[in-house]
Amino acid sequence: MPQAVTMWSLPRAFELVKGMQAQELEWGEGYLILSRGAIGAILRGQMDQAIDERLDRMAARDEADRRNGSYPRHLLTELGDS
Numbered sequence: 001m002p003q004a005v006t007m008w009s010l011p012r013a014f015e016l017v018k019g020m021q022a023q024e025l026e027w028g029e030g031y032l033i034l035s036r037g038a039i040g041a042i043l044r045g046q047m048d049q050a051i052d053e054r055l056d057r058m059a060a061r062d063e064a065d066r067r068n069g070s071y072p073r074h075l076l077t078e079l080g081d082s
Helices: 010-022 029-060
Strands: none
């Protein structure tokens, strides 16, 4: 029976994937898509948090700064392009 799992850290996600590979569990295409999305979401969340913390520290020191924009990037993993 499929098991639902929520990942809150990238190392934990990789640990889970390695465990599944060790048990020779098959990855369906749906799992690959969801896994790539989860890894991307974790990384985006960590980056957003780091940026927010930096802006908060600068604001506390009365230093002016702002987000200057961004563009999408790709991360290639064993699960595919995230």
